[in-house]
Amino acid sequence: MSDKNGFNFFRKIWHILGLIIPISLYLDPFQDHYNLVYASRAVIVTGLGIFLFLLLLVEIVRLNSVSFEAFFFRYFGFLMKESERSRFNGTVPYFLANFIVVLLFPPEIAVLSILFLVIGDPTAAYIGSRYGKHRFYNGKSKEGVIGFSSAAFLVGVLVLGILSFTNPDSFLSLFHRDRFQWEPLLVLFLGVVSSCLTEFYSSTTAKGLIDDNLLIPIVGAVVLSVSSLLFLYDVPRELIFNPVHLYLQK
Template identity: 25%
Template sequence: MMAAENWRACLIREIRRKAIHLTGLSVPILLLKAGWCITVGFVATALLVAVVLETLRLRGMIRLPEVRESERGRVAGYFFYISGCLLTVVLFSEVIAALAILMLCIGDAASGIVGSVVVGSNVRDPGTPRKRKPRVVSAAMLTVCVLLGFLSSSFTHIPPHVYLAGAAGATLADSVPIFVKGRSVDDNFTIPLVAGALMAGASML
């Protein structure tokens, strides 16, 4: 665990970031209530806004307060979050996409909050020697994602073997980083896509 003086600061900072993260709940709600076309239009518009914001931020013209220090010179996580949501909505059925994005919104928020006070959780930092997140962080992610699948099954009608596959996929994408040319692929992008792909595959069994 972290030293006491850093523990509270890290936790508060991560809770503040994840509060913004939870705005993504609008996507599964809109998908299930308003349908595919409206949701795609909404998320695509959000992505266009993100492109403009990131262009201005990377040129030093604006500052976004909740961007991590490690993201100062590169594309920030929220851009990959929106991109991952858009691809997930496009590629998968409405109920699978909605649950996969819920796993990103809430599961990753739980993982981030737990990880903010557990040493070695930032496995996507090239300077971190760990190859996967600590077990307690992965357990938090898996537990929350399974609960999401179970609690939402009353209206998504996704069977247990399908949402369990999605929970495992979301946990894997969150816990084990993928590096391409020395840079990690943002888990905001991979979590909903891996979860959605495994649920789509499991639903065919």
């Protein structure tokens, strides 16, 4: 398998694995464990924090040691782009974004914002590379933008629909007091638009630490949260931007 094919194969697997965190948040597998109110979020945040620390440690050593960088790229280069040899691997901002949104935002917000990246970004890349004919100044295409926004919105609607039946008391439920409410769709739309614009305008800076992998979920989560506070009912205000609640004892 060539380096390019190896990277493409790994990227496809990575996109599939990227669904683990939002699915785990939704299923809440550690509910009623460890005597914590938000046990699943606490476990996920702790695991992400440990993994992120180790990943950052490896990357810092790699970027500051010529011999280690040569060793790493020789055996693990198929996991990286050539341009990442002199900057942080794209997995660092990705896991940093997951850590931040799971730590600071309610599960519903975190799930949607992560899915904007996991679903929208690869869809934009695929459609843009295969069918993109109308290019912007930065090389991105109208077709890719449409692909991102359409895929992210449709998956978001699916999530809201499932949430409405499995957790009707959620502030993002499409039903409130036995009537349909359109406001969650507006909140979703604003989140998708903001994430799509972030993907369009974002660039890679700070040695690769800041890129669309980091910015899309964070911007999406902030816009979803602010929009929820403006347009929805029964929003858990005490949870938004408040990580301390993750470790509350029952």
